[in-house]
Amino acid sequence: MDEFDSEVRHESPLEKRPNAEKVRVIACGAIAREVLAIRAANGLDHIDLVCLPAIWHAHPQKITPGVEQAIAEARAAGYGRIFVGYADCGTGGLLDRLCEREGVERIAGPHCYSFFTGNDAFAEKDDDVTAFFLTDFLARQFRSFVIEPLGLDRHPDLKDMYFGNYTRLVYLSQIEDEALQEKAREAAAYLGLEYEYRHTGYGDLTAELLRAR
Incomplete structure (x- = not known):
C-alpha cells in the first residue's frame, strides 16, 4: 500500500x-x-x-x-x-x-484522468471510449487497486468479463519515470491490452x- x-x-x-x-x-x-x-x-x-x-x-x-x-x-x-x-x-x-x-x-472534471489530461483536451478525445486508464498512482498500486479488489488474483478468468470491451491501456503519467512506465507496460500485458503512453504532467x-x- x-x-x-x-x-x-x-x-x-x-x-x-x-x-x-x-x-x-x-x-x-x-x-x-x-x-x-x-x-x-x-x-x-x-x-x-x-x-x-x-x-x-x-x-x-x-x-x-x-x-x-x-x-x-x-x-x-x-x-x-x-x-x-x-x-x-x-x-x-x-x-x-x-x-x-x-x-x-x-x-x-469527472475524474482524475480528465483533469490530469486537461478537462478540455479530455473531452475532445472521442477515441478513448475503449481505453482503460492508469495514472502514476495506479501504475504503482495496480495489484492493490485493480487486481485484488476485482478478485483477478483468485479468479483470473474474470479478466475477460471486466476488460473484454477494452482495447488499450493508456498510461497518463504525471512524472516521467521509466520504472513506472515498465509497471504500466506489465499491467497492459497482464490485461491483454495494447499499451499507450501519454505524459500529462499535472494537467x-x-x-x-x-x-x-
Whole structure:
C-alpha cells in the first residue's frame, strides 16, 4: 500500500500559522503526491492537506459522506477556506450537491484522468471510449487497486468479463519515470491490452490548486 492509501493523513507545512490563514485541502489519497509536489513547486505553503483513503474509488458511495465529515472537522478547527481535492469520482453528482450546500469548491472534471489530461483536451478525445486508464498512482498500486479488489488474483478468468470491451491501456503519467512506465507496460500485458503512453504532467490540477487561496 502507498503511504497515503490506508487512512486519513494530515500534512501541515506551517504549524504555527493560524488555521484561519490556511486553506484546508481535502483530497483523495490517490493524488496526494501530486498535490504535495505542486504545493512545493509553487510555494503554496498556506495549503494544509488532508487525504482520504484512495481505495474509496472502489466504493464511491463512501466519498461524499467522508468529505462531509472532513469539511465539518475543518470548520471546527477554524480553517478560513476549504477546497475539495476530488473530481466527481463516481459520486453521480452527490459530491457537487454537498459542495454547493457547504459553500466549497472542488476540482473541476469527472475524474482524475480528465483533469490530469486537461478537462478540455479530455473531452475532445472521442477515441478513448475503449481505453482503460492508469495514472502514476495506479501504475504503482495496480495489484492493490485493480487486481485484488476485482478478485483477478483468485479468479483470473474474470479478466475477460471486466476488460473484454477494452482495447488499450493508456498510461497518463504525471512524472516521467521509466520504472513506472515498465509497471504500466506489465499491467497492459497482464490485461491483454495494447499499451499507450501519454505524459500529462499535472494537467489542470496545478491551476485548480493555485486558485485555492
